[in-house]
Amino acid sequence: MGIILEVRDLVKYYKEGGGVVKAVDHTSVRIERGKFTAIVGRSGSGKSTLLHLIGGLDRPDSGKVIIENSDIFSLKDDKLAQFRRKKIGFIFQDYNLVPSLNVWENVVLPLGLDNRKVSSAEVENILDKIGLLDKKNRLPNALSGGQKQRVAIARVLVSKPAIILADEPTGNLDSQTELEVMGTLKQCVADFGQTLVMITHDENIAQMADVVIVIEDGKVVSQS
Amino acid sequence: MSKKTEGMTGLSTWKIAFRNMQYHKSKNILTGIAIFLTTMLLFVVPTVGKNMMDLQFAAINKVYPTWHxxxxxxxxxxxxxxxxxxxxxxxxxxxxxxxxxxxxxxxxxxxxxxxxxxxxxxxxxxxxxxxxxxxxxxxxxxxxxxxxxxxxxxxxxxxxxxxxxxxxxxxxxxxxxxxxxxxxxxxxxxxxxxxxxxxxxxxxxxxxxxxxxxxxxxxxxxxxxxxxxxxxxxxxxxxxxxxxxxxxxxxNKEFLAANYVDPAVLPAIIIIMVVIMVAGMITIYSIYYVSMSQRIQEFGRLKAIGATKRQMKQIVLREGMLVAAIVVPFGLLLGTLVSKLVLKLFIGTGMVVSSEAEVMWEIIDNHEISLWYPWIYLLAAVVTFVTVYVSLLRPMKKAARISEVEAMRYQAGTGCRKSVRKGYEYLTIGRLARNSFFGNKRKSMITILSMSFTGIFMMVIATVLSCADPVESANNSITGQYGIWQHVEENNKEHPEWAWSEIQKNNPLNNELKAEIEALDGVKRVDVFSSAKISGGPFLEEVEVPDIWGVPETYKKEVEEGIIEGDVDYEDLLSGDKVIIDTPLLHWYPELNVGDKFTVRIHDGENSYEKELEIAGVGDYTYGLSAGNLVMAKDAVDNLCSSNISRSFQVVADKNYDEKLANELGNLITDKGILEMETWKAYYETYKNGMELMRGACFTFFGILGVICVMNLINTMINSVHIRKKELGMMQAVGMSDRQLGRMLQLEGLFYTAGTLVLSIGAGSAAGYPVFLWAKKTGMFEMSRYHYPFTVALIIMAVLTVVQIILVLFLSRSVKKESLIERVRFSE
Structure with a gap:
C-alpha cells in the first residue's frame, strides 16, 4: 500500500493566559494509503490541531507534513490552497456548508475552485449513494444535521482527494444518525479507495478504524 | 428588577446599547462618519447661506442706492x-x-x-x-x-x-x-x-x-x-x-432682496437641507439595515432571555443615538471651521463682484455681522438627530419583530428564508460572486439605491454645469475669435460720422481691411456680416427695432439647423424677400408668426424705400450669429442697399487667443477711428469666472454627499466579509486560494459598483436632459446646447471603482490577519 502521509517532529505551541499550550509537541506519525485511521484523545489533547496542521489549515512552529512526497509547508499560501483542493478533503463537525449554495453547488464547489470539469453523472452517482439526489436543489437550512454531513461527505468524495481529513464528523449528530453517516462514509471511502483520517473521542467509531492513534498532551502515545 | 430591565439580565437598555456600540465598533465608526458628515453639511449649508445673505445685504445697504x-x-x-x-x-x-x-x-x-x-x-x-x-x-x-x-x-x-x-x-x-x-x-x-x-x-x-x-x-x-x-x-x-x-x-432687486424676504431663498436652503437629510438618512438606514442581518442571532438571544419588543427598539435606537451624541459635536466643530473657509472662498474667488467683496471683508473685519448663530447649531443638531431617528425606525421595528426561534436557527450569510434554489451545474468564481450578490437582493438593492442617490443628483447637476461651459458660452457670444464692429451712434451732433448712414458712405469694414486682416499670421479667414437698417412694419421704436442681418454662406449649416419652425433653407433666404425671425426678437413680438408678411422701410444711406418681407421661419441661434435680428442670406442683404453695409468682421483664427494677433488687429483698427474690437477671450474670461466657483461649490457639496454615500459601500463590503468570515474560511479550507478569494470579493464589489454606476449614470443622464431643457428655457447660465457630462461620469466611475478596489484589497488583507483555522472556527 505505501505511506501517503508522514508527520515529522511536528510542533505547535499557543500562548494562552501568559502560559504556553503545547498543542502538538514533537509528534511524528505515518499513515498508510487506503486505510481508515482514527485519532483519538481527550478534549484538549491536541488532536484537532494535529488534523488542521495535516490539512495545511494552520502552520506549525516546526516540523514537516509530507503528503504524497510533498512537504506542504514549503508551499506558499496560494500553492498550498491549490494542493489542498487537489489532495485533501475536509469534513468538519459543524458541516461548514456554504449557506447560500444548494446541495449540488456545495458538492461541486471544490471542482469549480480547481477549474475541473464536472461530470454530472458522477455527482449524481455520489448524491444517490448518500441518499440526497432528490434534495440536490435544497439549501443547507432546509436539511437535517445528518443530511448536511452527508453533503459534506459528498463534497469530499467528488473531488477525489488523496486523503480525507474528518474532524469529529458525527459530533453533532444523534447516535442513530451517527451510525448512518459513519456507514455512508466508510462505504464511500471503501468504494472510492480513499484514505481517511478521522478525529473522534467516540470509542465505538474508533473501533471501526483500521488504525487508531492515541494522542495525549500533544504527543502520540500509541498507534495500533 | 426595575421596569427598564424587566425580564433581562439586570443591565439597562442604555448599558446594552453602549456595550453594543463598543462591540460593533467598525459598523458604528462608519455610521459615525456618515452622521458626522451629515451634521457638518447640515451646519455649513445654512451657515454659509445665512452669512452670504447677511454679508451681501449689509454690503448692499452700504453701497447700493435705496430706491426700490x-x-x-x-x-x-x-x-x-x-x-x-x-x-x-x-x-x-x-x-x-x-x-x-x-x-x-x-x-x-x-x-x-x-x-x-x-x-x-x-x-x-x-x-x-x-x-x-x-x-x-x-x-x-x-x-x-x-x-x-x-x-x-x-x-x-x-x-x-x-x-x-x-x-x-x-x-x-x-x-x-x-x-x-x-x-x-x-x-x-x-x-x-x-x-x-x-x-x-x-x-x-x-x-x-x-x-x-x-x-x-x-x-x-x-x-x-x-x-x-x-x-x-x-x-x-x-x-x-x-x-x-x-x-x-x-x-433695485439687490436692495429689495437685502431688505425684504425673497420667497425663493428659504425654499432653496430647505431643499438643499432636505437633500442632505435624505442622503444621510438613506446611508444611516442602509448601514443599519445591512448590519441587522449580521445581528439577527444577537437580537434573538436578547429576546430569548426576555427582552420585550419595546426594549429591543430601545436598544437599537439608543445605540444609534449614542453614536450620534458622540459625533454631532465634532460635526458642528468641523462645520464651524469649514463654514468660515467656504465663506472666504466664496468672497475671495470672485463669486461676488470685487467692489462688494471689499465691503464684505470690511464688514467681517469689523465684526458687523455674526458669522455663527446658536440657532443654526441647534437646528443642525436637531435635524441630525431626527435624521438618525428616522433612519433607525425600520431597523428598530425589525429588531422588535425578530422571533427567538427563527433567530437562533438563522444562518448568517444566506439572507433569505428560501429552502430550495435552482443553482448552477458547475461553479466559477464569477458565479460564486454573483450568488453572493443576488443571494440577498434586497440588501444589495438598498446599498445600490442609497449610493446612487448622490450619483443621480451629481449627474443632473453636472449636466447643467457642463451645458454651462464657458467655452460654449463664449462661442455663443462671438462667432469668430475676434469681432470687429463700427462704433455706431445716431444723432450725435459732435460726431455725425458715427451715424450708420454716414458710415455706409465710407465703411471701414471694406475689402482692403479684410485682405489686411487675412494676411496676418494665425488668421484662418474673415467672415463678413452685413446689416440693413429698417423701420416701420410691426416693429416699434420704443420696443425693439431689429436690423436685417446678413449671414454669410459659411454659416449655412448653422442657419438651417437652428430653424425650429417653418420650412426654409439658406437658398430661400437668398431671394431677399424671406427672413427668419430669431427667438430673442420673437420675445418682443410674440404675435409674429411664420408666414406673416409685412412692409418695412429699408434705409440705404440717405435714401429709403419700402419692401415686403415674409417670415419664413423661426430660428434658435446663438447671440453671436443673429443678435436679436431678422436673418437673411448675406448676399441678399447686400443687394438691399447700394452702399457697403458690412457691419461686422468676424476673424476666425487658429487659436482662441493669440496676444500678438490681438495686438496686430488692435493696431489695424486704431487707424480706422470708429472701429471697436471684442475678443473671444474676454467673453470666455467673464463666463469662466462666473461659473468656476459655482462649479466648485456644487461639486464640493456633492463630493461630501458622495463620501457619505460611499460609507454604504464600505459598510456593505465589510459586513459582507465579516458576516461570511466562516463561510469564506470554509471555502478556503476546501481549496479557494487567496487570489481566488480576492477575485471573488472584487467581483462582488464590482456588482455594487456597476449597479450604482448604471443607476447613477443612467437615471442621472436621463433626468439631466429635461433639467437642461428647463434651465435653457429659463436662461440659466445662457446655455444653449446639451452637453453630456462625460468627465463627471468618468470621474464617478473612476472614483467608485478605485474606492472599491482599495476597499477589497484592504478587506482581503484584513481577512488574512486571522489564520484559516481561526476563520473556519469563527462563530458569531
Missing part, C-alpha cells in the same frame, strides 16, 4: 402724475442732460433733486450740491484727468454735449464754479469714468422742458409685510398703468 425701482424716460408730465399717487413713501427725480466731451474719459452730467440725492446716497466729500446754473460738483480725479486744478469756489471750463432733439448736440464750452467734490472710486479713476452734478437751473437752461427725460426713482409705501415677488409685481403694475415699458423699468 426707477422708471426711465419719464417726461415731466408723467413725473407729476406719478408723484400724486399714494403708493410712494418717497420719490426723487434724476436727469442726465449731457456728457463731457473729452477724449479718453467719460463724464456724465447728472441732475438730482434732494430726494434723489438721498435715495442714491449721493454723498459729497466736501461742499454742497449745485443750486445755480453755473455751479457744478466734480471729483478731484476728474480734474486730474482733465489736467486741471481747482478748489471750491474756483472756476473751471468744461466742454460738453447736451442730449436734445433725440441725440447728442454739438459741443459747448462753459465756465463753471466748483461748489463741491464727490469722492473718487478706484474703478472710476482706473476706467476714467466720472460723475458731475449740475443744478436744476442748468438742466432747465440747457434742455427744453418737453425734451427733458427724467428717471423717476421711488420707495414704495406699505410693503413691510410683502415679499420681493409681491413688491416687483406692484412696481410692474404701476409701470403698466402709466404705459412705462419693461425696458424703461429698473427694479
Amino acid at each position: 425701482a426707477l422708471f426711465r424716460n419719464v417726461d415731466s408730465q408723467t413725473a407729476e402724475e406719478l408723484a400724486v399717487r399714494k403708493d410712494f413713501l418717497k420719490y426723487g427725480l434724476r436727469s442726465d442732460p449731457g456728457f463731457l466731451m473729452e477724449d479718453g474719459l467719460t463724464g456724465s452730467m447728472l441732475y438730482l433733486d434732494d430726494t434723489a440725492v438721498e435715495l442714491m446716497k449721493g454723498e459729497l466729500s466736501s461742499g454742497k450740491f449745485p443750486q445755480k446754473e453755473d455751479e457744478i460738483v466734480v471729483s478731484k480725479g476728474l480734474l486730474k484727468a482733465l489736467g486741471q486744478e481747482g478748489e471750491i469756489g474756483d472756476k473751471i471750463t468744461l466742454t460738453y454735449q447736451i442730449e436734445r432733439n433725440g441725440g447728442l448736440d454739438t459741443a459747448q464750452k462753459k465756465e463753471f464754479v466748483i461748489c463741491g467734490f464727490t469722492p473718487d472710486s478706484e474703478t472710476g479713476i482706473e476706467k476714467k469714468i466720472f460723475t458731475l452734478f449740475v443744478s436744476k437751473a442748468f438742466l432747465q437752461a440747457e434742455v427744453p422742458e418737453e425734451q427733458t427725460a427724467y428717471r423717476f426713482m421711488f420707495q414704495l409705501d406699505g410693503i413691510d409685510n410683502s415679499n420681493t415677488e409681491q413688491i416687483e409685481e406692484k412696481i410692474k403694475g404701476i409701470a403698466k398703468a402709466f404705459g412705462i415699458l419693461e425696458k424703461d423699468m429698473n427694479i
Whole structure:
C-alpha cells in the first residue's frame, strides 16, 4: 500500500493566559494509503490541531507534513490552497456548508475552485449513494444535521482527494444518525479507495478504524 | 428588577446599547462618519447661506442706492402724475442732460433733486450740491484727468454735449464754479469714468422742458409685510398703468432682496437641507439595515432571555443615538471651521463682484455681522438627530419583530428564508460572486439605491454645469475669435460720422481691411456680416427695432439647423424677400408668426424705400450669429442697399487667443477711428469666472454627499466579509486560494459598483436632459446646447471603482490577519 502521509517532529505551541499550550509537541506519525485511521484523545489533547496542521489549515512552529512526497509547508499560501483542493478533503463537525449554495453547488464547489470539469453523472452517482439526489436543489437550512454531513461527505468524495481529513464528523449528530453517516462514509471511502483520517473521542467509531492513534498532551502515545 | 430591565439580565437598555456600540465598533465608526458628515453639511449649508445673505445685504445697504425701482424716460408730465399717487413713501427725480466731451474719459452730467440725492446716497466729500446754473460738483480725479486744478469756489471750463432733439448736440464750452467734490472710486479713476452734478437751473437752461427725460426713482409705501415677488409685481403694475415699458423699468432687486424676504431663498436652503437629510438618512438606514442581518442571532438571544419588543427598539435606537451624541459635536466643530473657509472662498474667488467683496471683508473685519448663530447649531443638531431617528425606525421595528426561534436557527450569510434554489451545474468564481450578490437582493438593492442617490443628483447637476461651459458660452457670444464692429451712434451732433448712414458712405469694414486682416499670421479667414437698417412694419421704436442681418454662406449649416419652425433653407433666404425671425426678437413680438408678411422701410444711406418681407421661419441661434435680428442670406442683404453695409468682421483664427494677433488687429483698427474690437477671450474670461466657483461649490457639496454615500459601500463590503468570515474560511479550507478569494470579493464589489454606476449614470443622464431643457428655457447660465457630462461620469466611475478596489484589497488583507483555522472556527 505505501505511506501517503508522514508527520515529522511536528510542533505547535499557543500562548494562552501568559502560559504556553503545547498543542502538538514533537509528534511524528505515518499513515498508510487506503486505510481508515482514527485519532483519538481527550478534549484538549491536541488532536484537532494535529488534523488542521495535516490539512495545511494552520502552520506549525516546526516540523514537516509530507503528503504524497510533498512537504506542504514549503508551499506558499496560494500553492498550498491549490494542493489542498487537489489532495485533501475536509469534513468538519459543524458541516461548514456554504449557506447560500444548494446541495449540488456545495458538492461541486471544490471542482469549480480547481477549474475541473464536472461530470454530472458522477455527482449524481455520489448524491444517490448518500441518499440526497432528490434534495440536490435544497439549501443547507432546509436539511437535517445528518443530511448536511452527508453533503459534506459528498463534497469530499467528488473531488477525489488523496486523503480525507474528518474532524469529529458525527459530533453533532444523534447516535442513530451517527451510525448512518459513519456507514455512508466508510462505504464511500471503501468504494472510492480513499484514505481517511478521522478525529473522534467516540470509542465505538474508533473501533471501526483500521488504525487508531492515541494522542495525549500533544504527543502520540500509541498507534495500533 | 426595575421596569427598564424587566425580564433581562439586570443591565439597562442604555448599558446594552453602549456595550453594543463598543462591540460593533467598525459598523458604528462608519455610521459615525456618515452622521458626522451629515451634521457638518447640515451646519455649513445654512451657515454659509445665512452669512452670504447677511454679508451681501449689509454690503448692499452700504453701497447700493435705496430706491426700490426707477422708471426711465419719464417726461415731466408723467413725473407729476406719478408723484400724486399714494403708493410712494418717497420719490426723487434724476436727469442726465449731457456728457463731457473729452477724449479718453467719460463724464456724465447728472441732475438730482434732494430726494434723489438721498435715495442714491449721493454723498459729497466736501461742499454742497449745485443750486445755480453755473455751479457744478466734480471729483478731484476728474480734474486730474482733465489736467486741471481747482478748489471750491474756483472756476473751471468744461466742454460738453447736451442730449436734445433725440441725440447728442454739438459741443459747448462753459465756465463753471466748483461748489463741491464727490469722492473718487478706484474703478472710476482706473476706467476714467466720472460723475458731475449740475443744478436744476442748468438742466432747465440747457434742455427744453418737453425734451427733458427724467428717471423717476421711488420707495414704495406699505410693503413691510410683502415679499420681493409681491413688491416687483406692484412696481410692474404701476409701470403698466402709466404705459412705462419693461425696458424703461429698473427694479433695485439687490436692495429689495437685502431688505425684504425673497420667497425663493428659504425654499432653496430647505431643499438643499432636505437633500442632505435624505442622503444621510438613506446611508444611516442602509448601514443599519445591512448590519441587522449580521445581528439577527444577537437580537434573538436578547429576546430569548426576555427582552420585550419595546426594549429591543430601545436598544437599537439608543445605540444609534449614542453614536450620534458622540459625533454631532465634532460635526458642528468641523462645520464651524469649514463654514468660515467656504465663506472666504466664496468672497475671495470672485463669486461676488470685487467692489462688494471689499465691503464684505470690511464688514467681517469689523465684526458687523455674526458669522455663527446658536440657532443654526441647534437646528443642525436637531435635524441630525431626527435624521438618525428616522433612519433607525425600520431597523428598530425589525429588531422588535425578530422571533427567538427563527433567530437562533438563522444562518448568517444566506439572507433569505428560501429552502430550495435552482443553482448552477458547475461553479466559477464569477458565479460564486454573483450568488453572493443576488443571494440577498434586497440588501444589495438598498446599498445600490442609497449610493446612487448622490450619483443621480451629481449627474443632473453636472449636466447643467457642463451645458454651462464657458467655452460654449463664449462661442455663443462671438462667432469668430475676434469681432470687429463700427462704433455706431445716431444723432450725435459732435460726431455725425458715427451715424450708420454716414458710415455706409465710407465703411471701414471694406475689402482692403479684410485682405489686411487675412494676411496676418494665425488668421484662418474673415467672415463678413452685413446689416440693413429698417423701420416701420410691426416693429416699434420704443420696443425693439431689429436690423436685417446678413449671414454669410459659411454659416449655412448653422442657419438651417437652428430653424425650429417653418420650412426654409439658406437658398430661400437668398431671394431677399424671406427672413427668419430669431427667438430673442420673437420675445418682443410674440404675435409674429411664420408666414406673416409685412412692409418695412429699408434705409440705404440717405435714401429709403419700402419692401415686403415674409417670415419664413423661426430660428434658435446663438447671440453671436443673429443678435436679436431678422436673418437673411448675406448676399441678399447686400443687394438691399447700394452702399457697403458690412457691419461686422468676424476673424476666425487658429487659436482662441493669440496676444500678438490681438495686438496686430488692435493696431489695424486704431487707424480706422470708429472701429471697436471684442475678443473671444474676454467673453470666455467673464463666463469662466462666473461659473468656476459655482462649479466648485456644487461639486464640493456633492463630493461630501458622495463620501457619505460611499460609507454604504464600505459598510456593505465589510459586513459582507465579516458576516461570511466562516463561510469564506470554509471555502478556503476546501481549496479557494487567496487570489481566488480576492477575485471573488472584487467581483462582488464590482456588482455594487456597476449597479450604482448604471443607476447613477443612467437615471442621472436621463433626468439631466429635461433639467437642461428647463434651465435653457429659463436662461440659466445662457446655455444653449446639451452637453453630456462625460468627465463627471468618468470621474464617478473612476472614483467608485478605485474606492472599491482599495476597499477589497484592504478587506482581503484584513481577512488574512486571522489564520484559516481561526476563520473556519469563527462563530458569531
